[in-house]
Amino acid sequence: MTTVAIAGTDVAERIKAAFPDSVIEATEASVTVPAERVVEVARFLRDDPELDCKYLNCLLGVDWLEHFDVIYVLSSLAKNQTLVLEARTSHDEPVVPSVSGVWQGAYLQEREVYDLMGISFSGHPDLKRIFLWEGFPGHPLRKDFLALPGGYKPGLQRFPFEFPEGQRSYPNLTQPDGPQAPSVPRLVGPLPGQAAAEETSGGQLGVRGGGSTETRTGQTDVTAAPEQPDARAEPEGEPPA
Amino acid sequence: MTELHTPPYVVNIGPQHPSTHGVFRLRVTLDGERIIDAEMVLGYLHRSMEKLAEERTYTQNIPFTDRMDYLAAMTGNLGYCLAVEKLANIEVPERGSYLRVIFAELQRLASHCMANGTFVNDCGAWQTPLMYMFREREKILDLFEMTCGARLTTNYMRIGGVAFDVPDEWYPGISSLMGEMPDRISEYEEMLLDNEILLVRARDIGVLTPERAINASASGPLLRGSGIAWDVRKADPYCVYDRFDFDIPVGHQGDCFDRFIVRLEEMRQSVRIIQQALEQLPGGPVSSPVPLALRPEPGEAYARIESPKGELGFYLVSDGGPAPYRWHVRSPSFINLSVLKDLSVGLSLADAIVILGSLDINVGEIDR
Numbered sequence: 365m366t367t368v369a370i371a372g373t374d375v376a377e378r379i380k381a382a383f384p385d386s387v388i389e390a391t392e393a394s395v396t397v398p399a400e401r402v403v404e405v406a407r408f409l410r411d412d413p414e415l416d417c418k419y420l421n422c423l424l425g426v427d428w429l430e431h432f433d434v435i436y437v438l439s440s441l442a443k444n445q446t447l448v449l450e451a452r453t454s455h456d457e458p459v460v461p462s463v464s465g466v467w468q469g470a471y472l473q474e475r476e477v478y479d480l481m482g483i484s485f486s487g488h489p490d491l492k493r494i495f496l497w498e499g500f501p502g503h504p505l506r507k508d509f510l511a512l513p514g515g516y517k518p519g520l521q522r523f524p525f526e527f528p529e530g531q532r533s534y535p536n537l538t539q540p541d542g543p544q545a546p547s548v549p550r551l552v553g554p555l556p557g558q559a560a561a562e563e564t565s566g567g568q569l570g571v572r573g574g575g576s577t578e579t580r581t582g583q584t585d586v587t588a589a590p591e592q593p594d595a596r597a598e599p600e601g602e603p604p605a
Numbered sequence: 606m607t608e609l610h611t612p613p614y615v616v617n618i619g620p621q622h623p624s625t626h627g628v629f630r631l632r633v634t635l636d637g638e639r640i641i642d643a644e645m646v647l648g649y650l651h652r653s654m655e656k657l658a659e660e661r662t663y664t665q666n667i668p669f670t671d672r673m674d675y676l677a678a679m680t681g682n683l684g685y686c687l688a689v690e691k692l693a694n695i696e697v698p699e700r701g702s703y704l705r706v707i708f709a710e711l712q713r714l715a716s717h718c719m720a721n722g723t724f725v726n727d728c729g730a731w732q733t734p735l736m737y738m739f740r741e742r743e744k745i746l747d748l749f750e751m752t753c754g755a756r757l758t759t760n761y762m763r764i765g766g767v768a769f770d771v772p773d774e775w776y777p778g779i780s781s782l783m784g785e786m787p788d789r790i791s792e793y794e795e796m797l798l799d800n801e802i803l804l805v806r807a808r809d810i811g812v813l814t815p816e817r818a819i820n821a822s823a824s825g826p827l828l829r830g831s832g833i834a835w836d837v838r839k840a841d842p843y844c845v846y847d848r849f850d851f852d853i854p855v856g857h858q859g860d861c862f863d864r865f866i867v868r869l870e871e872m873r874q875s876v877r878i879i880q881q882a883l884e885q886l887p888g889g890p891v892s893s894p895v896p897l898a899l900r901p902e903p904g905e906a907y908a909r910i911e912s913p914k915g916e917l918g919f920y921l922v923s924d925g926g927p928a929p930y931r932w933h934v935r936s937p938s939f940i941n942l943s944v945l946k947d948l949s950v951g952l953s954l955a956d957a958i959v960i961l962g963s964l965d966i967n968v969g970e971i972d973r
Contacts, residue, residue: 365839365840418819418820421822421907421909421935422918422935424931426930437918441819444840444841468817469820471943472942476939480653509656
């Protein structure tokens, strides 16, 4: 006996039959609905006798930079089947209606997502931070909440012992025009003062032998960058409306 | 006699308190001795593992899973490695899967020893049963030490298998332990099942109905104590659990005592699984080669196992890079706390301690 994963496309058909125009996207793995419809869809999935999603396995938020997804892994213990529901909300004002009235198990998990990801759950009976203290600046699991001042991080490179993509031998790092380890796509934009440095060296932090003095100078500039990301400048303890 | 009412007042249990099993704080509002409100204050052990994991490779993240539920590091390792294997389509050699099962079940024995020992401790059977159970737990940790050098934070499982094969001196150690374990469990039962301290404190206290257990996403012994025969090892077998013959113990009333006897019976079933696995243990490699800087295809995967505390799940999102884009843990200790307030309101302060003990929480896993 193995748990059957119901295809998101099949679930989408059923949801569409009950609530037309409420499915944004349906793949084999999951079905995505707009955030404002999630409670009625959740109640439908729970009470539908064939889907019977009485058990909420887990609830998490994912920051996709242009929007947030709240992912609900649901299952039916009686029928031993599982499905994944996603609710999509905007990045600027992330609000998702709370499903803690549908599944009590969502109560603590929604507080966790609110605390660490900054997604507000409207209708939640007691929405406040759970792991961090009230007044903590920002929400750490957001991709723009980063370790370096200015909101940038070097990120993971290809490793010194790893061949760069499409290459079969180690690059000769002593030659300035030899092949270099490729840079990792950045999240926000080029570092101030780094774009020029990269054109010449192509290296970044964390690559042994790669990276030049110019790059390091560029990194020093970052720490002095006047612009701070929004997450850090958020007023203390104020949940997004 | 009319009931005497006092103005409500607040008592802080914890964060440093022997009954909270870690740095966990419970603020209870009392009317006399009755609880009228209970609020958890969490985060004293929050290390932000989910964020840290986004900057490390898949292999570098394995030690984090040791430090979540530090009383069950092997199952933490296992759940995470299974999730990465599901994400990247990696096969595990058969001997590796068998060793994973054996060590996961040994860990379940050790964790249940700890859970039951501290639970009866909370009930008032002070220290003696705990010391009996620590005697067996100690032997299990010795077996871990022989194999991977560590007793608590084992870091033993790897993506694609396990880190080391077992040494020669491990075989006599585990067979003698498995030979004596059924007698030891009988000894616990003899000592505790008729124990008046335990019966008076735990019977009919903190009753969780099956409907509420499902609605509150309870899992593990908490769910099975309420009479629902749901075990991920049976319902959705991972590794090689489908090759073993074992039962799912369930409770009837859903009270604290039922959770306790479910854990005791699960220890018996774990011994059965280990004995069968040792008989069937095949030869061959324990691990398949996996690049250290693993880059799974972009996608998402949710894998779950039955850890001693309940359903431990990992939801991983990959963007094709060497580090996970999102690393989420469905931690059973955390989600099982959903019912704590409902179970304790209306009871006395001393009962709340017993209920908390019967949930078998681990603060490292709650806060992550």
